[in-house]
Amino acid sequence: MAAVLKADNIIKYFYQPEKFQVLKGISFDVQEGEFLSIVGKSGCGKSTLLYILSTMDTAYEGTLEIKGQKLTGLKQNELSKFRNEHLGFVFQFHYLLPEFTALKNVMLPALKLGKYSTDEIEHRAIEKLKLVDMDMYAKKSTSRLSGGQQQRVAIARALINDPAVIMGDEPTGNLDKVNSQNVFDIFRQLAADNNQTIITVTHDLDFANGTDRMVEMEDGHILGIHKPELKPNAQ
Amino acid sequence: MNWKLAFQIALTHLVTKKKQSLIAMLGVMFGISMFIIMISFMTGVNQFLEDMAMDNTPHLHIYKPIEIDQKKIVSLNKPQSKNDWYIVQHQRPKNELSKIKNGLTMAQQIENMPEVYGVAPQVSSQVFYNNGPVQIPGNILGIDVKKQEQLFSLEKKMDYGEVEGLLKGSDVVLMGKGLAEKMNVTVGDRVSVTTPQGGNFTLKVVGIFSFGITAMDESRCYATLSTVQKILGEDPSYITDLNIKLKDIQGAHAFTEKLKNRLKDVYIEDWETANASLLAGDKIRNILTIVVCTTLLTVAGFGIYNIMNMNIINKMKDIAILKATGFQGSDIVGIFLLQSIMIGLAGAILGLSVGFFFSYLLSITPFPAGQFLRLNTFPVNFNPLHYVEGVFFGFVTTLFAGYFPSKKASKVDPVQILRG
Numbered sequence: 001m002a003a004v005l006k007a008d009n010i011i012k013y014f015y016q017p018e019k020f021q022v023l024k025g026i027s028f029d030v031q032e033g034e035f036l037s038i039v040g041k042s043g044c045g046k047s048t049l050l051y052i053l054s055t056m057d058t059a060y061e062g063t064l065e066i067k068g069q070k071l072t073g074l075k076q077n078e079l080s081k082f083r084n085e086h087l088g089f090v091f092q093f094h095y096l097l098p099e100f101t102a103l104k105n106v107m108l109p110a111l112k113l114g115k116y117s118t119d120e121i122e123h124r125a126i127e128k129l130k131l132v133d134m135d136m137y138a139k140k141s142t143s144r145l146s147g148g149q150q151q152r153v154a155i156a157r158a159l160i161n162d163p164a165v166i167m168g169d170e171p172t173g174n175l176d177k178v179n180s181q182n183v184f185d186i187f188r189q190l191a192a193d194n195n196q197t198i199i200t201v202t203h204d205l206d207f208a209n210g211t212d213r214m215v216e217m218e219d220g221h222i223l224g225i226h227k228p229e230l231k232p233n234a235q
Numbered sequence: 236m237n238w239k240l241a242f243q244i245a246l247t248h249l250v251t252k253k254k255q256s257l258i259a260m261l262g263v264m265f266g267i268s269m270f271i272i273m274i275s276f277m278t279g280v281n282q283f284l285e286d287m288a289m290d291n292t293p294h295l296h297i298y299k300p301i302e303i304d305q306k307k308i309v310s311l312n313k314p315q316s317k318n319d320w321y322i323v324q325h326q327r328p329k330n331e332l333s334k335i336k337n338g339l340t341m342a343q344q345i346e347n348m349p350e351v352y353g354v355a356p357q358v359s360s361q362v363f364y365n366n367g368p369v370q371i372p373g374n375i376l377g378i379d380v381k382k383q384e385q386l387f388s389l390e391k392k393m394d395y396g397e398v399e400g401l402l403k404g405s406d407v408v409l410m411g412k413g414l415a416e417k418m419n420v421t422v423g424d425r426v427s428v429t430t431p432q433g434g435n436f437t438l439k440v441v442g443i444f445s446f447g448i449t450a451m452d453e454s455r456c457y458a459t460l461s462t463v464q465k466i467l468g469e470d471p472s473y474i475t476d477l478n479i480k481l482k483d484i485q486g487a488h489a490f491t492e493k494l495k496n497r498l499k500d501v502y503i504e505d506w507e508t509a510n511a512s513l514l515a516g517d518k519i520r521n522i523l524t525i526v527v528c529t530t531l532l533t534v535a536g537f538g539i540y541n542i543m544n545m546n547i548i549n550k551m552k553d554i555a556i557l558k559a560t561g562f563q564g565s566d567i568v569g570i571f572l573l574q575s576i577m578i579g580l581a582g583a584i585l586g587l588s589v590g591f592f593f594s595y596l597l598s599i600t601p602f603p604a605g606q607f608l609r610l611n612t613f614p615v616n617f618n619p620l621h622y623v624e625g626v627f628f629g630f631v632t633t634l635f636a637g638y639f640p641s642k643k644a645s646k647v648d649p650v651q652i653l654r655g
Contacts, residue, residue: 047654056559057650077563084561091653095556099251109560111240157560169653 003029004164004197005053010062012048022048023060024220030165033195035187037208040217046201047169049217053199054087054167055079067164084113088158090183090200092170095154096142102129102153103138110160121160128156132186148179155186166190168200172207184210241569248550249574256578259542263582264589266535267629270528271590274621276597276613277524281517283614287447288513291387292506293355293478294487295494297341299333300502335501338474350481350490355382357476358463363429364456366418373414373454375428377463386480389444389457395422396442401459408438408462412445413453428456428466436466447610532632535582539636543575547644554644555652564645571644575637576630583629587622 012023022045030036038046051057053064055071058079063072067086071079096105106125110116116124129135132152142150151171158166168187172180184207190196191212200211208214209228216223249256315321335341342354358377363370380401383389389398394412401407410420420426420440427437438458445452464473481487487505494503507514547554554567598615 051650051654054559056653077565080558080561080563083559087561089559095552095653097553097556099247099553104247108240108244108557111243112237112561112566114237161561 002032004032004034004067005030005199006063006065007049007053008063008065010049010052010060010064012045012052012057012060022220023052025062026220026222027062028215028222028225030197030199032164032197033191034213035191035198035211036200036213036215037211038199038201038215038217039203039205039208040223044217045220046217050167050169050199050201054089055083084109085161086164088161088163088166090151090154090158090166090168090171092173096150096157098141098143100142101139102134102142102145102156105142105153106157106160109157113161115161125156125160128159129153131159132156133182148175148182151175151179151183152186155183159190162194163196165197165199168198168202170202171200172202172204180204180207237566238569238573241566242573244570245573245577248546248570249577252546255542255546259539259575259578260582260585262538262542263535263579263629263633264586266531266538266632267583267586267625268590268593269531270628271587271621271625272593272597273527273531274524274624275590275594275615275617277520277527278618278621279598279614279616281520281524282616283610285513285517288510289484289506290391291389291446291451292510293386294481294484294506295477295479295491296504296506296509297335297477297479297494297498297501298475298504299335299500301328301331301333332469332473333475334469335474335477337472338477339472341498342474342477345477345479345494350483350486352480352482353382353386355379355386355478355480356460356474357383357478358460358467358469358473359475360463360467361431362456362466364414364418365427365429365435370429371414371417373456375408375456375458375463375466377458377460379460383457386478392444392446394443394445396440398442400441401457404439404441406436406438406462407441407458409442409444409457410440411452411455412443413449414455415440415443417453430466432468434466434468438462528628532628535629536632536636539575539578539633540640542578543571543637543640544643546574547571547640550644551647551652554647555649558647558649559653567645567647568638568641571641572634572637575633575641579629579633579637580626582633583626586629587625590625591617591622 006029008027010023010026011021014020014022026049038049040046048057052060055064055066056079058076063070065071066082069082071082074082096102097108100108103122103125106128107121110121110124111118126135126138129138132155134149134152134156137145137149137153142153145153151174155171166187171187172183175183187198187200188210191198200207202208211228213225214228215225313319338356342356345351346354356379359374361372361374364373380398384398389409393409396409398409401409408426410418410426415421418426422440422443425437425439427435429435438456444457460474461471464471467473481490484506488507491503491505557567594615594617597613598617600613602610602613
């Protein structure tokens with residue numbers, strides 16, 4: 001298995017309200033098709049790390065490499081293009097565009113990429129919605145969907161361009177048990193079937209225990225990277 | 236950059252925020268419609284005043300001035316030298332006619348020049364109009380009826396009778412409205428005039444005109460060239476003035492210089508020199524129009540700027556998501572710029588219709604201007620160019636007003652928004 005993401009000695013400072021070192025030299029690799037979770041207490045820097053890995057935060061030291069391409073030092077526009085094509089995001093608060101239908105929300109990143117015709121994109125978007133079991137709500141305005149439904153649409157959106165890496169910032173943080181399990185199952189399936197890499201930051205230990213590897217963080221350091229102690233019950 | 240996609244997103248934003256979009260559009264609409272009304276009305280007034288003055292003002296006026304000769308007559312035979320010199324006190328002008336030599340030939344020559352639209356020869360003289368024992372001073376102008384009509388549209392100024400009436404009889408005149416009232420005469424009545432040489436003539440009034448300029452309406456009469464030549468006792472070649480209209484009014488000054496080299500012994504005056512004050516007034520009114528219109532458009536622009544700013548603050552989260560999913564700064568600029576352009580164009584086009592409607596209402600509103608001014612309703616100028624300008628400036632203003640907030644939107648840092 002090849003490493004799809006390499007982080008090398010990542011250091012990050014916050015300057016507000018005073019200079020403070022959030023990340024103190026983080027280095028780790030993530031393999032292709034791996035389902036990785038990052039856990040730790042609030043304020044340990046795990047979200048900060050995720051935003052650096054996601055290429056949205058560019059003010060850090062160290063180097064980041066995804067799919068063999070060095071991303072540190074690239075311009076915003078190049079990073080946008082890279083994100084569009086190779087990265088997918090799922091946030092804690094679903095963050096769909098409320099003016100658009102579920103289908104359109106899923107289609108937008110693909111329309112931006114412009115690799116396929118509009119008809120083809122619509123077809124693919126419906127397939128992705130099917131994957132998360134939301135295809136019957138395709139034409140509904142996203143503001144009319146429940147939280148769990150919205151999160152599933154958000155996952156479909158993250159998948160539309162078949163990204164190599166999908167990142168989640170507390171993707172189940174706002175969901176009840178049933179919906180959390182749904183999201184987890186979808187991630188599991190993606191890693192297994194499509195060989196897509198999944199990196200999630202989470203508080204939810206049940207969730208983390210189901211992943212392939214856990215990165216445990218404290219005060220800007222990595223405490224340890226290990227397999228979860230408890231394997232979840234086979235489903 | 237994908238304009239089609241940006242357009243789709245922009246349109247969706249506008250449609251889902253109907254009220255906000257509508258208010259922004261109304262802001263532009265008011266700005267542009269006021270611009271149209273103001274510029275139509277102000278240029279209408281300018282045009283009216285200019286027409287009133289220019290209709291009967293020739294672009295060039297050629298006449299023979301009676302001047303005092305600088306050369307002393309006594310020095311003609313015996314030139315002045317160091318020993319012999321002459322003083323003539325209170326020298327008077329020579330007794331010569333204010334006739335332009337070969338006036339009609341000269342008129343023909345000038346008319347054949349490429350810059351010239353037409354030349355109207357004229358014989359003018361001061362006369363007294365006898366109203367019983369009272370003599371009213373005034374003047375009588377002999378005109379070439381066809382030429383005058385062609386160049387100065389006298390027919391438009393007629394209150395009673397018509398200009399052609401001059402050709403239908405002999406010893407007939409058109410009289411100024413004010414003068415006719417003083418003389419207590421109407422069309423068909425006869426008036427007696429006395430020339431400076433002392434001749435007495437009776438003339439029949441066949442028409443009454445008014446220019447809206449009191450000084451003219453209270454002193455002037457028009458007759459044919461031959462009638463005036465007859466009462467002055469002069470031959471048919473006697474011409475005192477040549478009034479010239481040019482094809483391009485702005486070229487008057489340059490053309491004057493050209494003519495001065497060819498024509499000696501006459502004085503040439505162009506309209507700019509004769510109407511310096513009118514010209515200044517015109518300039519000031521034009522500047523005023525521009526200032527008012529710029530202000531209106533700026534106000535409309537600030538309205539759009541505010542609304543777009545608000546819009547972008549409301550949409551921070553959406554912008555962050557778009558950026559996170561791979562939209563670039565330029566895409567974001569495109570989305571919000573397109574929104575303000577759509578608002579601007581829709582507002583501008585609505586503004587034109589509303590502006591046209593109100594200018595039309597203004598143009599049919601009766602305006603009591605008094606009996607001397609030839610004006611029944613407000614003067615409004617429906618120049619299509621103003622409408623093109625309205626759309627253009629509306630477009631440019633919204634472009635600027637939308638650009639700066641859009642630029643701000645493109646700089647939104649998605650991390651800050653998404654982390655909450």
